[in-house]
Amino acid sequence: MKSSNLGYPRIGEKREWKHALERFWAGELEETAFLQEMKELRLHQLRKQQEIGIDLIPVGDFSFYDHVLDAAFMFGIVPKRFAQQEMSLRTYFDIARGNDTAVAAEMTKWFNTNYHYIVPEWHEAPKLMENRPLRLYEEAKEIGIHGKPVLLGPVTLVKLSKGYESFKGAVEALIPLYEQVLSELEEAAWIQIDEPILATDLSDEEFAVLRAAYTRLRKATNSRLILQTYFDSITRYKEVVKLPVDAVGLDFVHDRGENLLSLQQYGFPQEKYLAAGVIDGRNVWRADLENKQALLEAITVVVPKERVIIQPSASLLHVPVTSKGEALEPILQNALAFADEKLAEVVLLAKGANQAALEASHAALAALSASPVRNQEAVRKAMQNLPAQVERNSPFTERRELQQVRFGLPLLPTTTIGSFPQTAEVRQKRRAWRRGELPDATYQAYIRAEIKKWIEMQEEIGLDVLVHGEFERTDMVEYFGEKLAGFQFTKNGWVQSYGSRCVKPPLIYGDVAFVAPMTVKETLYAQSLVSKPVKGMLTGPITILNWSFVRDDIPRRDVANQIALALREEVEALEDHGIRMIQIDEPALREGLPLKREHWDSYLADAVYAFKLATTAVRDTTQIHTHMCYSNFEDIIEAIAALDADVISIETSRSHGELIAAFETHTYEKGIGLGVYDIHSPRVPKLSEIEHNIARALQVLHPKQIWINPDCGLKTRGIDETVAGLCIMVQAAKRARRQLEAVIQ
Template sequence: MSNVLSSNVGYPRIGGNREWKKELEKFWDGKITEEELLNNTKAIRLEGLKKQKEKGIDLIPVGDFSLYDHVLDTSVLFDVIPKRFQENADSRTPLETYFAIARGTKDAVASEMTKWFNTNYHYIVPEFNESKPALKENRPLFFYKETKEELGIEGKPVILGPITFIKLGKGYEEKEFPELVSEFRPLYIQLLQELKEAGVTWVQLDEPIFSTSLSETDLQQAKQIYEAISEEVPGINVIIQTYFETVDAYEEIVNLPAAAIGLDFVHGNSLELLQKYGFPKDKYLAAGVIDGRNVWRHDLNEKLGLLESISRFVDKKNIIVQPSCSLLHVPVTKEGETALDPVIKNALSFADEKLAETALLKRGLESEKESIKKEIEESITAIRTLNDSKYRKPTKGTVKINELKADRGLPFNERIVSQKEKLQLPLLPTTTIGSLPQTPEVRKQRLKWRKGEITNQEYDQYIKSEIEKWIAIQEEIGLDVLVHGEFERTDMVEYFGEKLNGFLVTKFGWVQSYGSRCVKPPIIFGDVSFDQPMTVKESVYAQSLTDKRVKGMLTGPVTILNWSFVRDDISRFDVLDQIAAALRSEIEELEKNGINIIQVDEPALREGLPLKEDKWKEYLDRAVHAFRLATASVENSTQIHTHMCYSDFEDIFEAIRALDADVISIETSRSHGELISAFEENTYDKEIGLGVYDIHSPRVPSTEEIKDNVTRALKTIPANQFWINPDCGLKTRKEEETIAALKNMVEAAKEVREAQLAAQTK
């Protein structure tokens, strides 16, 4: 084998055209059998492995493929299955139980889902309080054997590491952490022993938790379990793989007993730590020098220079060249993007292209720069051509952002008086988060329009008919504040990427968000600015159909930034302010046209929080400023709403308050009301809706269940501050389950409202 190794940390599981998603949804709809699902997804998996081999990758990951989520895979691997899904398990196949944990059943609420570190990927939270773990099935071994037998590839099994897996779970006290590690220690050892016996030489244990702040107990437990693995399973090369940031406890982590340590050299300051503390001479350094989270082509000369700097402290034969993290977070390939401007396309690099860059850097480090001179020049030319082109020159007439005010005219306690007088809403008003079901017919009509098979007028008329239909449904259900349903939108960020200057939208640039849900993040290539109204037509039409209030629906600046691939030549915060200023113009247009409730969603606010606490303040200050910049110019009687996904709300409580939104709704149903504790410890003076049922599951909650969730919240939050709504948008749900769930929600609201009003009159 060559002196320098190349490796991949992980590969997208969805297929080049989301074939994986389509197979999953056919199975869930009963259109294919379990055997067909497994066979069809196997073909997708093997195709990805073949491509990695063709790109010249030495250490190819196996077992990183998943039918839903790799954390859930680990839970099932170790039989960490909540009791509510063990009941009646004999009537289900193991795969059906797997999906039940993720999606729920008629009788059992799905496990909690939350963000994977600071990404837009969601994982299923392990529940450790109900069963003793056991090695149920050696899934990595299955994938290793399959890859070897089918393709002749000696794969590198990828497994979520023990410290990260346990730390991401719930159901135990922090003091019980060492006990849990002790329970899992023999299971990881057994798993690795079985891999070794099968001939595995390299295995990757993912420990991204090592890039966060660890306690002394965490570090002690990490040392103990990896020492045990090293002693009990000698002769297998373990890579302890970190990513997303610098490892704070650098000296402790790089000295853990393992054959290799994987470090991220794109985010954070790993090179500085390497220069300061050195690196063990008996280990490989898996150097993550290719950005696994953005889509821009790399300057190969610059990256080769980085590897040369690393080689001053680590012998070249001990360097493994690789991406900074799994390529799960980027699209599969730019090959099919035939409609992109050639200048921009040439400057892009998706997963397959990043693997090619990885292999080139390996060759350059191994055989000196001259061996890839042509490719280096091509990369530099591609980047320089983009930066010197019209695309990155400032837009004429750009708003002078620093001259815009970012404060509402009155404080909330004065604004809310005029808002209540204007809106005339009942106690405990009901609403939804924004999107309504996008049926296959909606998607079919959009596709026909994009292909030119129907005219703009015909498509507009179809969207109007859907709005009209759902305004009538919402009125019949009895909701208090309605929405137009967002039938014209492909995705809450991509839609705005198509409308704002400075963005482009790809054709096949899909990435997984959760389960089978894939999104197509737009690419920000130049200065962002407002072009023309984006949401006014549909919102005004919906309002014309009803006497009830209709919310205008926008995605907020922080979420658009965090869910886009951002230009890499200027500060992300400068881009953020540009987006905020553009949205401000849209909000003003909505208000001019009579829309007096405007929701500016920020589900990704917490997601973008840096992993390092010393970077939190700058990020939150700039995020708050951007939201206020976007929303501050409206009248005091116009009500600003926002929506956020749940994830450690306590970390950003003060920032949420500082946003100065009049109403905030928060995704919390899967956490079973745990978020309410944040309001017991902190005073929140504005209005709030804690999601009262989970939309990520097809399960329809009963009226009593929703009433229980509302009643529990009202023990902490005053009724005159509380809104009742689902915990997220309803785009992915079917019409019949959406209507049934909303009817139960409205009925629950009426019953609780009557009880509250009766109590007030006593």
């Protein structure tokens, strides 16, 4: 059987990609040198896959920022506000990051992952600007690799876009451009076209458009076409396998067994290849090769071996590069497989795994399963005694009045999401402390000084509700994982989240439990400096779950509830120490939503339960906040209401206030914090932009519901731009407040 890969991590073993990007953006690297560094990294990654033994090596999966932006840019799908700029590398990055005169394009989650893509915006007919896959294919040939070009499919590209008048018309406008791209790739033996949208619920009309598109694309090339799906089972199996392509790629890991069932029930065309995604491309655990061998045996009952291609279930973009160099305890280290190790598993299965390899993988996972960290008696007992219902003592209408008396906040109160700039000095001090080069007392004094400085700055800016700034935290999930039992961290387990932003997800490998207070010390110190309320800041159970690599031997809902029980103890500790505003952020709640609506209710019920398990033990006068960013709230508005948080903060800047529309058709009575400016762009927002977002919200929401805040934490921004942005935000809020008070009077 042939081996294949769908995509390789861009960032490099030591995040060389990230560092080159940020030096280029800072003006420290000329464009020519930047392009050369990126080319060298790209070719290095191709050589690694060749050395591992992959037969079909992807080219075109590498990106300077985002593969969806790459596809849109290649076809001239550029937001109108950037259309007058030259189609250059600068324009490409301006679309992603914004500039002094134009806001960045909207950013949202790539299906149900923690990767963010740039949403393409249509304003005129597309046109082919460059055959990017051909350029990268020719580049790979320079080192003797005849790769497999990878393209984002036309239907998925359109479905992920906005601004077009007609879905059918948009796809039909793209097809001649795709035909040209394919025809020019005449030397490529295989071409992979990604259509992950097929794992969602397409209508009959939409599928008819897709069928017509591939009927045309098949005629444009003599290369073999792989129609690649991933992240779930395909909804229209019988129709998809009949499409005029040479191979169909299916995910046999995250499909709940449905792809295999369809294969067994309906068969598979004899003339086609099946690209079988049998190695988990989204988690870090070593495969049990005995189970994978059994899966392949079931597949090859239907599809002859010579027509099966072995590959990961999805692009390896979602996992770290390699587990080599990690220094974890052997029982855990031996159970891990990052991108390189997964590709080795793919090759092993394609060639036929020997008995020793089968037994080694099984033994490694069995040893971890039997370890004490996965068999904590106290956690087991707590899980057996979970309450059937978790509710606040009183309804929101009663709590709201009590909280208003306690806090005495004005209309449109202003606050931030939690973090303030993590300067180079902050990061350097933390690194020195972690390495043992800075005494604990010295480091703690430094953190307190940063907290004090930013408390004073927040008061000077005029914010109504303050935060301590999170200077002690590396990452909103990592920080808590380091303080809870059941977590482990890697040295180089980085993955891309958006742009150059890389995160290092923790490994949830054991039973999760509370050990000691995690946030009380810093929050109490901040509160001691000021009379205004300071929010306690926690990360919610579903976000910790979705932003971690999670053990796969028990249901995810059980892991979420273990985390929730641990967070519940932290919430109670904060409240016992007098902190009466507590924010439990759930920015990843929607990203875990299954791709098929039939599975939504179960996931959302589990998510709501876990959040409430963590938060509902507090007094009525304690105000619970949560934060969600870059989500389609209309999809989950009922679940958001069911969380019963007193205040939820959302994004309204990159979407230009469009998310507010969700509240036009759904009644929502609780507090809503508007993310009125985009913190992912270095530009300082204009007063008029923030005023527009506030005015848009006031058309839909009662003034007493609305809070004003940035759309996310300010960790990645500079000090000057942060202060300038917040000053403008407070100015806009005060102007709107005066206008409202004048009307009320």
